[in-house]
Amino acid sequence: MTVAIGSDHAGYDLKGKIRDFLDKLNIQYKDYGTNSTEPIDYPDIAVMVGRAVSHSKDGKGILICGTGIGMSIVANKIPGIRAALCTSEELAKMSRRHNNANILTLGGQTTKEALAKKIVRTFLETPSDSGNRHKRRIKKIHDLTRLSKNILFTNSSC
Secondary structure, three states, rough: EEEEEOOOOHHHHHHHHHHHHHHHOOOOEEEOOOOOOOOOOHHHHHHHHHHHHHOOOEEEEEEEEOHHHHHHHHHHHOOOOEEOOOOHHHHHHHHHHHOOOOEEEOOOOOHHHHHHHHHHHHHHHHOOOOOHHHHHHHHHHHHHHHHHHHHHHHHOOO
């Protein structure tokens, strides 16, 4: 497994610590930037990581911005992505088990290093439940991506 990882300037420091942690775990990764604390627009990084994950079979990614919220919003706009902002090990576990989340988002300014490492390990090591009810629900999520264009432009009652 090769993990796609990226951050904006606010997540840069935590991303470096997570990269070191992945090295310790012997987990390969590809870093999509940024490479400094100079201000950068987080959507640019989220799109690169999201596309990399969506184009790989069973790919996983990690995105880090100040709070993790912006990265999560952008990544979830990409077809095939199920990004989850996780602030605990339990959320990381459940995002994988029930939602088969393929991108973890973290807050570089809101998540302490030790906790972030635990969340990353849990996210990467937890398998998705393969039960029919979870597959059915995930399919419905992906159907929305395909249908959202029609729903937005044909429903005049909004």
